[in-house]
Amino acid sequence: MNLLFVCTKNKWRSPTAENIYSNYPNLAARSAGISRSARRLINAADVNWADIIFVMENKHKRYIYEKFRNQIGQKKLIVLDIPDDYQYMDKDLILWLQDAVDVHLPH
Known part of the structure; x- marks a missing residue:
């Protein structure tokens, strides 16, 4: 299963999630941000690669639906x-x- 984690700058939250879930069996994880x-x-x-997309905040969800409405399905x-x-990696x-x-x- 492919998991995509999204936050704003892809510095702390989503890379932490990617790091954690990359070590789980049968899971692949990526992270990205929405800010330039x-x-x-x-x-x-x-978006095409992901089976599940996890976003940290509602603004990330809105961004994905606006920019990738054709891929989100x-x-x-x-x-x-x-x-x-x-x-990053805060306990x-x-x-x-x-x-x-x-x-x-x-x-």
Whole structure:
């Protein structure tokens, strides 16, 4: 299963999620941002690749639906509601991500 994690600048939240879920068996993970200053800017190939798209905030969901309406189709897009208050690999961020994401993964 392919998981795409999206935040604003692809610096802290989504790369943390990518790092965590890249180590899970049977999962592949990528991360991207929506800002022009993002470390890695989301593109249509990312959306096409993903089975589930996890976004940190509602503004990320709106951006994806506006920019990639032709690619999004029936894909599952989940808003995690994680504020931009954490550094990369922050222990609290990791716990929040695992609590919010794991319930959407096959067991």
